[in-house]
Amino acid sequence: MSNLILYEVFRTRFEGGKLPSAEAVRHTRAVGDLVYIERVPGPKPGRGVWAAMLLRGDRETYIIPVLDRAHLRQIDGGILISGIEVVPRGRGMKNIRSDNYPQTWWCRPVAISNSGFEPDDLPRPSPAESRRQAMEFEHSAEAERIAEVINRRPMRRVPYDPATAAGNSPGYF
Known part of the structure; x- marks a missing residue:
């Protein structure tokens, strides 16, 4: 709408x-x-x-x-x-x-x-069909490539060290 x-x-x-x-x-x-x-x-x-x-x-x-x-x-x-x-x-x-x-x-x-008063030209799939398409995409090669790229770039700039994680950081992380 x-x-x-x-x-x-x-x-x-x-x-x-x-x-x-x-x-x-x-x-x-x-x-x-x-x-x-x-x-x-x-x-x-x-x-x-x-x-x-x-x-x-x-x-x-x-x-x-x-x-x-x-x-x-x-x-x-x-x-x-x-x-x-x-x-x-x-x-x-x-x-x-x-x-x-x-x-x-x-x-x-x-x-x-x-608006809601006019016929919608776009075909809308049923909720079950939408879930099926989402499951297919989740296991597709494209989804695996996206996950690989996301995991390739770690969030931290320095390696995680539990000794410095409790507030004993030297200031660079």
Whole structure:
């Protein structure tokens, strides 16, 4: 019983200049998970530097370039976010080069619901079937490899010595 709300985002500028028509703006449509976060906290709540980004379903990949110093405004039928679009050009060892342009996004929510009132498209196995699958996995070669890797890296950095375990430690464990 969860709702996934995606947003369709329309970019109104290209490299800092306004797009010539509403038709051109419509062609910039992108759909994803809209995230608006405080990048640098300010002295008072809400006074920091904010960033807006549109992410794919994996919540790691950007669909369009990030907006830095973003300001959010509510307008009829959606949200308007203005800021500086950061377009990365390349990466060096010590610095990241980017082109920065003014940008405005117009965002509208697109709800994709997975509530209890709609049929669930995902087939759910019975509890007995789930237990059987868990037992199979527990005795599989993959589970044995995972256990081997976990046991290969001991938790202690020094060998266990019962003489020093009772509080008589020299200080390095």
